[in-house]
Amino acid sequence: MTKGFIGRQYPSEMRRYTDEKTGREVMQLTTQYQNYHLYFTDNSFTLGDREIYFLSNRPDPESNVFNFFKMDLTTGIITQVTDEPGGIVGGHTKTPDSEWLVYMTDQGKTLKNLNTLTGETKILYRETGDFGIDQPFISCDKKFVGFTRNEKVDVVYGKNYSGFKETMYAIKRAAVTIAYMDGSGARDVFTDTHWLGHFQFSPDDNTIASFCHEGPWNMVQQRIWLLDIVKGEVIPCFRQAEDDSVGHEFWTRDGMIFFDNRMSGHDGTITVSRKQAVASESLHKEGQIPYVGLADKHGEVVRTVELPFYCNHYHANNDNTKLVGDEVDDLVLIDLTGPRAELSVLCHHGTSWDGQITHCHPTWSWSNDQILYTSDRDGKCNLYIVRP
Numbered sequence: 001m002t003k004g005f006i007g008r009q010y011p012s013e014m015r016r017y018t019d020e021k022t023g024r025e026v027m028q029l030t031t032q033y034q035n036y037h038l039y040f041t042d043n044s045f046t047l048g049d050r051e052i053y054f055l056s057n058r059p060d061p062e063s064n065v066f067n068f069f070k071m072d073l074t075t076g077i078i079t080q081v082t083d084e085p086g087g088i089v090g091g092h093t094k095t096p097d098s099e100w101l102v103y104m105t106d107q108g109k110t111l112k113n114l115n116t117l118t119g120e121t122k123i124l125y126r127e128t129g130d131f132g133i134d135q136p137f138i139s140c141d142k143k144f145v146g147f148t149r150n151e152k153v154d155v156v157y158g159k160n161y162s163g164f165k166e167t168m169y170a171i172k173r174a175a176v177t178i179a180y181m182d183g184s185g186a187r188d189v190f191t192d193t194h195w196l197g198h199f200q201f202s203p204d205d206n207t208i209a210s211f212c213h214e215g216p217w218n219m220v221q222q223r224i225w226l227l228d229i230v231k232g233e234v235i236p237c238f239r240q241a242e243d244d245s246v247g248h249e250f251w252t253r254d255g256m257i258f259f260d261n262r263m264s265g266h267d268g269t270i271t272v273s274r275k276q277a278v279a280s281e282s283l284h285k286e287g288q289i290p291y292v293g294l295a296d297k298h299g300e301v302v303r304t305v306e307l308p309f310y311c312n313h314y315h316a317n318n319d320n321t322k323l324v325g326d327e328v329d330d331l332v333l334i335d336l337t338g339p340r341a342e343l344s345v346l347c348h349h350g351t352s353w354d355g356q357i358t359h360c361h362p363t364w365s366w367s368n369d370q371i372l373y374t375s376d377r378d379g380k381c382n383l384y385i386v387r388p
Contacts, residue, residue: 012076046098122183139206161277168215171195216267217245237299263288272354326360350377
């Protein structure tokens with residue numbers, strides 16, 4: 001990794017404004033270049049909530065090369081952390097304390113880690129075959145990183161979920177691979193005949209992980225799987241029936257698996273047209289009520305809550321009593337403490353949904369007093385924080 005721009009700083013771009021729908025104060029963190037935060041399963045906040053890590057195409061606003069940056073949330077000062085000439089391409093993640101970053105380079109063929117305390121980088125895995133690697137996730141003890149590997153197929157999978165269904169049908173070979181964080185090697189722990197994604201270690205057990213069978217939710221027969229890393233064995237998490245459309249699973253902070261079941265006719269997507277990419281409204285069945293659920297490490301569902309709302313992603317607070325969700329135009333808070341879920345509008349996000357980096361992916365801070373999200377409401381992707 002070159003050192004050319006590492007450590008380069010940008011002055012604060014923070015500005016406050018009053019949300020036009022709710023009157024809440026919103027802090028816009030960035031105003032220049034293209035910027036987006038980590039997926040909510042990784043959490044851009046560093047423990048203590050004094051900084052965030054994010055990706056940006058600085059210093060070239062017209063470039064498609066994105067690198068890691070960090071922001072001091074007290075001063076707003078932005079510091080460049082990586083300087084990969086070809087950028088970070090594909091999956092990227094970090095530990096909650098931000099000591100370690102893991103990301104893909106070399107057009108998605110090489111997986112690296114970076115110790116942010118020492119500046120040392122290592123190559124953890126390099127793909128030399130006909131597979132693509134994606135979605136790395138670091139174990140809670142920082143010893144391993146797991147990721148999915150799917151065979152390359154002759155399908156163009158792109159913006160607004162083009163090729164989504166076709167990719168699901170085309171992929172017949174895949175694996176979950178574990179690499180050692182010290183760079184000493186890697187091994188496949190599970191192979192499959194489906195498109196695999198969303199690999200995530202349990203937050204408190206480095207021997208248990210989850211992954212998904214990827215594709216339109218209404219077409220995937222069993223979305224969520226639990227993997228015993230030691231034995232290489234899998235079990236289904238929440239056994240799906242015919243009308244279940246399940247996805248956006250994540251590990252809660254107390255070691256449960258959260259999932260969203262939208263029932264028949266939902267493919268789990270939203271596009272720039274504000275419609276689904278694959279499923280048709282005609283597939284919805286009258287009387288079915290979407291719900292969210294929590295499952296334990298044995299894959300057994302321990303709680304469900306009816307959620308007759310349409311959000312694209314949810315993220316839970318520390319005790320799973322509140323969700324933040326991104327509706328088509330607004331961020332919403334959903335209170336789960338009463339006999340039924342209660343929704344209130346938090347702020348207007350106004351994103352276009354034109355491609356993955358424009359997705360809001362609202363994320364609770366570790367202390368639960370801030371919510372970070374992305375929006376291109378001003379024409380380019382920027383970062384925002386609102387207090388719940």
